[in-house]
Amino acid sequence: MAEPVLLEAAGLRLSLPDFSRKPPFGPAPPVDILHGIDLALAPGDTLGVVGESGSGKTSLGRTLVRLYRPTAGRLSFDGRDITDLPEDRLRPLRAQFQMIFQDPQSSLNPRRRVADIVAQPLRLYRRAATRREASRQVDALLERVALRPAHGERYPHELSGGERQRVGIARAIALQPRLVVADEIVSGLDMSSQAQILALLRELRHDLGLALLFISHDLSVVRTVCDRVVVMLNGRAVEQGDCAAIFASPRHPYTRRLLNAIPLPDVDPGWVARSAENELGETLNMTVKDSVALVTGANRGVGAAFVRALLDRGAAKIYAGMRSTDGYQAPGGRVQPLVLDVTDHDRVARAAAECSDVTLLINNAGANRNRPISDRDAQRNAREEMEVNYFGTMEMCRQFGPVLGGNGGGAIVNMLSILSRVSLPMIGTYCASKAATLSLTQGVRAELAAQGTLVVAVMPGAIDTRMGDMNPPPLEAPGDVANAALDAVEAGEEDAYPGVVAGSVSAGLAADPKGIEKQFAEYLPG
Amino acid sequence: MTAAPPPDRPTLSVRDLRLAIAGRRTPTPILRGVSLDIAPGEVHGLVGESGAGKTTIGKVILGIQPSQARITGGSVLFDGRDITHLPERERRGLMGRGMGLIPQDPMTSLNPAYRIGAQIADVLRLHLGLDRSAAGSRALELLGDVHIRAPERVLRQYPHELSGGMRQRVLIAVAFACRPKLIVADEPTTALDVTVQRQVLALIKRMQAQEGASILFVTHDLGVVAKICDRVTVLHGGRVLETGDTRRIVEAPGHDYTRALIAATPRHDRPGDLLWPVPEALMARLDAEALAYDAARAPGGREYG
Numbered sequence: 001m002a003e004p005v006l007l008e009a010a011g012l013r014l015s016l017p018d019f020s021r022k023p024p025f026g027p028a029p030p031v032d033i034l035h036g037i038d039l040a041l042a043p044g045d046t047l048g049v050v051g052e053s054g055s056g057k058t059s060l061g062r063t064l065v066r067l068y069r070p071t072a073g074r075l076s077f078d079g080r081d082i083t084d085l086p087e088d089r090l091r092p093l094r095a096q097f098q099m100i101f102q103d104p105q106s107s108l109n110p111r112r113r114v115a116d117i118v119a120q121p122l123r124l125y126r127r128a129a130t131r132r133e134a135s136r137q138v139d140a141l142l143e144r145v146a147l148r149p150a151h152g153e154r155y156p157h158e159l160s161g162g163e164r165q166r167v168g169i170a171r172a173i174a175l176q177p178r179l180v181v182a183d184e185i186v187s188g189l190d191m192s193s194q195a196q197i198l199a200l201l202r203e204l205r206h207d208l209g210l211a212l213l214f215i216s217h218d219l220s221v222v223r224t225v226c227d228r229v230v231v232m233l234n235g236r237a238v239e240q241g242d243c244a245a246i247f248a249s250p251r252h253p254y255t256r257r258l259l260n261a262i263p264l265p266d267v268d269p270g271w272v273a274r275s276a277e278n279e280l281g282e283t284l285n286m287t288v289k290d291s292v293a294l295v296t297g298a299n300r301g302v303g304a305a306f307v308r309a310l311l312d313r314g315a316a317k318i319y320a321g322m323r324s325t326d327g328y329q330a331p332g333g334r335v336q337p338l339v340l341d342v343t344d345h346d347r348v349a350r351a352a353a354e355c356s357d358v359t360l361l362i363n364n365a366g367a368n369r370n371r372p373i374s375d376r377d378a379q380r381n382a383r384e385e386m387e388v389n390y391f392g393t394m395e396m397c398r399q400f401g402p403v404l405g406g407n408g409g410g411a412i413v414n415m416l417s418i419l420s421r422v423s424l425p426m427i428g429t430y431c432a433s434k435a436a437t438l439s440l441t442q443g444v445r446a447e448l449a450a451q452g453t454l455v456v457a458v459m460p461g462a463i464d465t466r467m468g469d470m471n472p473p474p475l476e477a478p479g480d481v482a483n484a485a486l487d488a489v490e491a492g493e494e495d496a497y498p499g500v501v502a503g504s505v506s507a508g509l510a511a512d513p514k515g516i517e518k519q520f521a522e523y524l525p526g
Numbered sequence: 527m528t529a530a531p532p533p534d535r536p537t538l539s540v541r542d543l544r545l546a547i548a549g550r551r552t553p554t555p556i557l558r559g560v561s562l563d564i565a566p567g568e569v570h571g572l573v574g575e576s577g578a579g580k581t582t583i584g585k586v587i588l589g590i591q592p593s594q595a596r597i598t599g600g601s602v603l604f605d606g607r608d609i610t611h612l613p614e615r616e617r618r619g620l621m622g623r624g625m626g627l628i629p630q631d632p633m634t635s636l637n638p639a640y641r642i643g644a645q646i647a648d649v650l651r652l653h654l655g656l657d658r659s660a661a662g663s664r665a666l667e668l669l670g671d672v673h674i675r676a677p678e679r680v681l682r683q684y685p686h687e688l689s690g691g692m693r694q695r696v697l698i699a700v701a702f703a704c705r706p707k708l709i710v711a712d713e714p715t716t717a718l719d720v721t722v723q724r725q726v727l728a729l730i731k732r733m734q735a736q737e738g739a740s741i742l743f744v745t746h747d748l749g750v751v752a753k754i755c756d757r758v759t760v761l762h763g764g765r766v767l768e769t770g771d772t773r774r775i776v777e778a779p780g781h782d783y784t785r786a787l788i789a790a791t792p793r794h795d796r797p798g799d800l801l802w803p804v805p806e807a808l809m810a811r812l813d814a815e816a817l818a819y820d821a822a823r824a825p826g827g828r829e830y831g
């Protein structure tokens with residue numbers, strides 16, 4: 001049975017003009033703020049939106065109440081499509097969804113008394129027949145937010161921060177809305193006023209049956225008012241679900257990072273030192289948007305999925321490595337085909353000179369001969385696998401390390417396999433080449449940390465491509481693996497284990513390495 | 527954590543400090559007999575809500591309290607020397623090598639019209655008497671110390687070109703530049719994102735350990751206190767309610783208000799309904815105590831006049 005939905009967003013996108021890049025004549029180029037947000041809010045629901053500055057959480061809140069018009073996607077309120085509804089037809093609906101703004105100093109008219117400010121929506125929507133009726137309603141609203149009628153006579157600057165925020169709340173609930181969007185409404189307050197405002201919100205929500213969209217950078221605060229939460233990063237919802245479940249076991253690395261960064265009021269002498277996650281004392285991470293990427297082995301499979309994922313995340317340019325560019329069409333001109341065989345070291349060196357603007361290197365090219373060591377050509381097979389998987393990756397890191405350093409650090413993604421950690425029968429030579437490359441990755445990571453380059457090891461289970469058919473099922477979709485790898489880059493995670501198999505094997509290796517080894521030894525590829 | 531402070535005299539000793547802001551008719555008391563000691567190498571947290579007077583204490587220590595403020599009693603001893611009523615010139619001599627400040631808002635504390643390098647070098651030339659080139663190379667070194675990745679570039683940049691976290695790093699570099707004995711950090715991470723806050727806290731702690739300064743860490747966030755302070759003073763209405771080791775204060779608070787403050791601090795690891803605002807009865811009691819203090823000290827408000 002479907003629950004009734006009050007507010008629903010599907011694939012919501014938003015672009016705004018970027019005035020910092022506006023040419024002297026002509027319009028400012030658009031900048032993508034939201035990249036397809038899906039969310040739903042039932043009547044009386046409370047949904048928290050968390051993220052850091054620049055994550056798009058405020059833009060999301062403003063788009064949901066149609067202060068911005070979405071660029072794409074669908075937005076509906078109470079079953080009615082409001083995505084492109086013109087302002088005159090939107091206006092009667094606006095009474096039902098109200099917003100409380102972050103800064104009460106600038107969102108309350110300094111030249112009006114509090115009573116006037118709260119009465120304004122009543123006047124605009126003709127909810128009070130007489131002046132006396134309006135003033136009676138204003139007094140009731142002030143009382144509702146624990147202000148005295150005397151506060152009505154004051155001007156905003158005569159109130160404390162907490163009191164001003166109460167005025168914002170009283171104004172927002174004046175028209176008895178069904179949804180309130182509260183944007184960072186406690187971030188400027190100290191702990192005790194903050195606790196009072198949060199308690200008030202909980203009360204109002206309970207008494208008025210309000211649905212609440214609560215935007216905050218602080219996960220602790222969100223936990224106190226919300227049942228569900230959306231975690232935003234660079235205009236995407238990276239994780240969404242029940243607060244209790246997400247806070248107990250966050251799945252996305254970025255959510256984990258946010259939670260770990262919050263100082264809880266418990267004494268923990270090691271906490272500060274633990275934040276020195278590398279020798280620079282700061283987490284290395286990078287935004288994929290506007291990056292210049294180079295993907296090796298981009299003809300098909302995971303490589304091709306990387307190109308798509310990079311395009312989708314707004315990479316500025318993608319050098320897509322392939323042996324031949326025949327028949328390749330570059331969508332939008334952002335994809336530049338590059339003839340690149342990673343075993344040809346002269347060619348790699350030339351590529352590093354030609355592609356000197358790369359900030360994100362994805363070493364995806366790999367070889368798997370899929371043969372056991374009893375095979376007649378085992379020596380040659382093993383050498384070929386090493387030549388591509390190990391020496392190829394090494395040469396790419398070697399040549400592009402300085403390029404990345406010169407471009408501010410950037411990141412290297414090495415596509416490995418869960419078989420870097422534990423070997424399978426019949427393809428031991430392939431596993432060995434992947435294990436060697438994991439070891440190499442760790443060394444390169446330590447070496448390049450000083451120049452600010454993040455080095456990520458991606459170790460998925462079997463992927464649904466030609467190369468993965470020997471590995472234990474289930475098979476992961478290439479797109480999911482590519483996106484998990486890019487998530488790791490954006491969150492600054494050094495190791496990524498995309499998919500169920502990789503996740504459980506990695507956990508198993510931590511708990512019982514010998515047991516996992518045995519399980520894998522017994523698996524015979526069909 | 528740092529090693530136990532050596533048993534010599536405190537770097538800073540505030541004794542029964544009283545201060546009032548001159549009003550049109552009657553002065554408003556802000557500090558009501560504040561006492562606190564900070565040992566060498568200690569990070570001392572000063573917590574309280576807005577209006578508690580915590581920023582004012584920091585300002586008095588640095589000698590930058592507003593001109594309407596009058597110190598009506600008590601004293602501030604820095605390194606054993608009474609600096610309460612030091613003339614402006616001598617006060618200035620203390621800054622830099624004696625004391626430093628990490629301010630709350632890194633944007634308004636840097637001059638938007640000058641490059642970062644010039645602003646750091648100015649401090650070094652003024653307080654340490656370095657010449658231009660020595661100041662320049664020391665500035666470069668300092669930015670490296672606070673883990674700024676491309677220090678040469680940052681030296682040539684203007685404040686608006688840096689992120690909030692980067693600006694705060696620059697100011698931390700400036701505060702530690704002359705190896706001061708005491709640093710007043712006034713809500714240095716309040717305006718930052720949580721992940722950046724964590725990095726900045728780690729940086730302050732590491733610089734403090736490396737340079738051996740004492741820090742007065744002003745904040746309203748008990749979480750931050752629990753993570754970086756050795757000792758804490760809880761302030762309300764310009765009065766010290768309690769002071770002690772961080773672990774004792776956080777785990778076994780002695781004052782009702784401290785307990786209430788901890789209960790009012792939201793936590794992401796517990797369901798929301800376990801959050802309690804500070805009870806109004808307690809606030810009323812504290813206000814009454816403050817008024818009683820004023821009445822006992824200054825019948826007719828004369829002391830503040």
